[in-house]
Amino acid sequence: MHELSITQNILNIVGDYAGRAVAQKVTVIHLVVGELTGFVDDSIQFYFDMLSPGTMAEGARLEIQRIPAEVRCRSCGAIFALEGYKWTCPLCGEVGGDVQRGREFRIDSIEVVQGADLTPGREP
Amino acid sequence: MKVSVVQGILSANDQLAAQNRDQLDQLGICVVNVMASPGSGKTSLILRTLDQLAGRMRVAVIEGDIASTVDADKVATRGVPVVQINTGGQCHLDAPMLRNALAQLPLDQLDLIFVENVGNLICPVDFRLGEDVNVVIASVPEGDDKPYKYPGIFLAVDAVVINKVDLLPYVHFDVAAFRRLVTGMNPGLQILEVSCETGQGIAEWVAWIVEQREKRRRP
Numbered sequence: 001m002h003e004l005s006i007t008q009n010i011l012n013i014v015g016d017y018a019g020r021a022v023a024q025k026v027t028v029i030h031l032v033v034g035e036l037t038g039f040v041d042d043s044i045q046f047y048f049d050m051l052s053p054g055t056m057a058e059g060a061r062l063e064i065q066r067i068p069a070e071v072r073c074r075s076c077g078a079i080f081a082l083e084g085y086k087w088t089c090p091l092c093g094e095v096g097g098d099v100q101r102g103r104e105f106r107i108d109s110i111e112v113v114q115g116a117d118l119t120p121g122r123e124p
Numbered sequence: 125m126k127v128s129v130v131q132g133i134l135s136a137n138d139q140l141a142a143q144n145r146d147q148l149d150q151l152g153i154c155v156v157n158v159m160a161s162p163g164s165g166k167t168s169l170i171l172r173t174l175d176q177l178a179g180r181m182r183v184a185v186i187e188g189d190i191a192s193t194v195d196a197d198k199v200a201t202r203g204v205p206v207v208q209i210n211t212g213g214q215c216h217l218d219a220p221m222l223r224n225a226l227a228q229l230p231l232d233q234l235d236l237i238f239v240e241n242v243g244n245l246i247c248p249v250d251f252r253l254g255e256d257v258n259v260v261i262a263s264v265p266e267g268d269d270k271p272y273k274y275p276g277i278f279l280a281v282d283a284v285v286i287n288k289v290d291l292l293p294y295v296h297f298d299v300a301a302f303r304r305l306v307t308g309m310n311p312g313l314q315i316l317e318v319s320c321e322t323g324q325g326i327a328e329w330v331a332w333i334v335e336q337r338e339k340r341r342r343p
């Protein structure tokens with residue numbers, strides 16, 4: 001499993017962006033993970049729970065959007081989901097195709113709460 | 125407040141891989157990353173290749189393993205420089221590990237480096253090292269359905285080596301269907317059929333490797 005080092009990378013990047021946004025706390029992390037990558041949601045969550053305490057992302061919710069793999073037939077141009085079709089175009093029977101979606105692996109965005117004392121005019 | 129993030133999760137590794145690549149380009153060294161399941165014949169293929177290239181090219185080997193030095197010990201019997209990386213449980217090599225290994229090799233005296241990645245069809249795919257050529261070995265006893273189960277690796281490589289073809293009479297493996305599938309997935313792919321047991325196809329594989337190295341030779 002390599003989700004340990006991956007999750008550490010995610011926390012580093014999140015901390016970096018949260019710091020630049022003068023955030024006090026990160027509430028949500030939106031991840032995009034394609035089905036063709038080797039990354040497993042549950043392991044990312046497991047390591048996140050282990051590594052996040054004490055960071056700005058402590059208690060944040062991980063929102064993982066899984067992108068199903070989609071392939072474009074090189075013969076007829078049909079776009080079909082890989083799931084179930086075993087790389088065979090359902091329209092013309094051609095084997096293979098160009099991957100359109102499913103190789104994503106990125107942090108799309110984070111949601112943060114900014115430090116109250118740093119936001120002028122918003123003190124209670 | 126929502127903050128969009130543009131940095132890739134693997135960007136730290138990718139950057140270091142690019143640095144490795146620059147260094148190797150300057151030295152004119154071609155690095156071949158060999159990936160496969162455990163026991164598919166990575167070490168056997170590297171040993172066969174070393175025998176064929178002896179006296180023709182200056183080769184070194186980097187052996188990645190979760191533990192033990194048995195593969196590195198075998199390679200060392202061929203009299204080439206070899207570095208063992210024990211990943212300590214990690215399922216793949218990464219760019220920092222390659223960097224450490226390169227520092228232990230006589231780089232100004234090399235043309236080609238083989239990297240035996242950790243035996244695994246999933247994890248090594250996402251971690252660039254700074255390699256020039258990516259190869260996956262699919263061995264006959266594993267069955268011909270691996271591209272369906274592990275598409276990521278077949279999409280990422282430059283060549284697929286079908287190893288253990290000496291076992292084709294005993295094991296069901298439809299070579300024609302396998303070729304059609306992986307070519308459909310990745311049209312630029314080179315497919316080589318070999319047996320590290322009998323030596324069949326090894327000359328063609330070595331010729332392909334020599335060609336890859338020539339393409340990347342320092343001008």
Ligand SMILES: Nc1nc2c(ncn2[C@@H]2O[C@H](COP(=O)(O)OP(=O)(O)OP(=O)(O)O)[C@@H](O)[C@H]2O)c(=O)[nH]1
Pocket residue numbers: 160161162163164165166167168169195242243287288289290291318319320321322
């Ligand atoms: N019949 C046959 N056996 C082979 C062939 N190539 C390798 N083997 C055998 O397969 C076994 C594993 O080979 P290795 O080269 O150690 O495989 P590996 O991929 O390096 O294995 P790990 O490093 O443990 O993941 C050994 O017993 C080899 O002798 C082949 O072409 N035909």
Ligand SMILES: [Mg+2]
Pocket residue numbers: 166167168195240
């Ligand atoms: Mg081995």
Ligand SMILES: [Zn+2]
Pocket residue numbers: 073074075076077078089090091092093094
């Ligand atoms: Zn079609």
